[in-house]
Amino acid sequence: MSDATIADWDGDFFDEAVLTNPEPFYAELRARGPLVRLSRYDVLAVGRYQETYTIFSDWKRFVSSRGVGLTDFKKEKPWRQPSIVLEVDPPEHTRTRTVLNRALSPGAVNRLKDTFRAEAEALIDRLLEVGTFDAVPDLAEAFPLKVFPDAVGISPEGRENLLLYGSMVFNALGPDNAPRRAAMAHAPVVVPWINQRCAREAITADGFAATIYQGVERGEVNEVEAGMLVRSLLSAGVDTTVTGIGSALWCLATNPDQYALLRADASLVRPAFEEVLRFTSPVSAFCRTANQDTEVSGLFIPEGSKILCMLGAANLDENKWPEAHRFKVARKPTGHLAFGVGIHGCVGQTVARAESEAVLSVLREKVATIELAGEPVWQANNSMHLLKSLPIRITRA
16 A cells, blocks of 8 residues: 555535536546545545446445445434445345346346337327427426336326435435435425335336335345335436436437437447446446445545545546547447446346337437527536436427
8 A cells, every 4th residue: 555645625516516517527536536535525536437446346345335425324314214225235235136136127127118119109209299398307207207107016196206206315415405405395295105105005016016025925025125125216217217318318419410320320229328328427426435444546545434436427537438528329338337336236227228228219210300499407416417408309300
C-alpha cells in the first residue's frame, strides 16, 4: 500500500444543478483521482471505471447490507424496512434472490415478448396519429406502467403511485434535500397503497408475484418476505425502465445519424439500448460500505466508509470507452455498469431489456424521423438521471 492519501473535494453531487446535468461533475471526479472524499457529506466517491467495478462487484469487502444510500444502517434507522434482496448480503441474499430469479426467468420473460410487442405497436400507432407529444408521460411512462404491472400481476387502479413510490425509493438514497423531501411527502398515501398491492390476495394467479408467493409453499420465504420481494420488483422495475426508454428517445432525437443507422439495421436494436444505458446511466449512483479496513488502487479505506459509486461517471470513462462522450448505436458496450455488476446486479434487467427492445423495434419499423419539438427538461433525483419532459415530433415511415 502506498502512502497516497485520498484528497478532499467540496463538490456537491446532490446539488440540483448537478443532478440535472451531472457530466461536468463526473469529469471532475475522475480527474481528481481514483477515490475522492466529498467533504460536505464525509463520504468517499469513485468515478473511474476500474475502481467502480472493483468496489461494486466485491460484496465481501464492500457490503450492501449497511444501505445502498448515504444512511449507514449500522448507525441509523432506515426510513423503511430494508430491501431483502438489494440491501442484504449472502447467505440471506442468495436465498431471496433465488426466488426472484425464478419469477423473472428467461422463459417467463420470453413468454411476454409478443405482448410487449403488441402493446408497443398499439401505443406508437396512436402517437403517430398525434405526431407531436411529450415522450415522457405519453410513451416512456405509459408503456412500462401498462406492461410491467400486468406482468407482475397487480390491478390497474392507481398505477401512477408506482412512479411516486420509485421516486421515494431512489431519492431516499441521498441527503435530506429538496428532491428527497418532495418525494417523501407522498409517503402517507403511497406506502399503504404499495403494501396492499403486494399482498397475496391482491395479485393475479399468473404473474411474477404469483411465482414469488409459490416460494412460501416451498419453504424458501415466508408470507411477509414474499410481499417484500413483490415490493422490490415494483420499486425498481418501473422507474428504471421509464428512464431507459425516455433516455433512448432523447439519444435518438439528438443523434439523427445514429437513428438512421438503427433504422437501416434491425440487429442494432439490442446494442443501441445497451449504448443508451452506458451513455445516460439511468441509475447514476449507489453506495457501498467498507465492512473492513481495506484498500483500492493503493488508497487506504477504513471500515465504515461510505463509498458513493458513480455508475454514470464510470460509464463515461474514456480509459474504458474510446469516444465515451459520443452516442454510437453500433458500439456494443459490453461491461457497462448501468445494471450494476456481481451478485447485486439488477435482477429485472431481462424484463427491462425486453420492454425497451420492443419499443425500439417498433420505432425503427414505423417511425421515419424523431426530432425534438421543445427543450428537454431533466428531473433532479438523488440517484437517477431521468427526464421530466421531452417534447418530440415523429413522422410515419
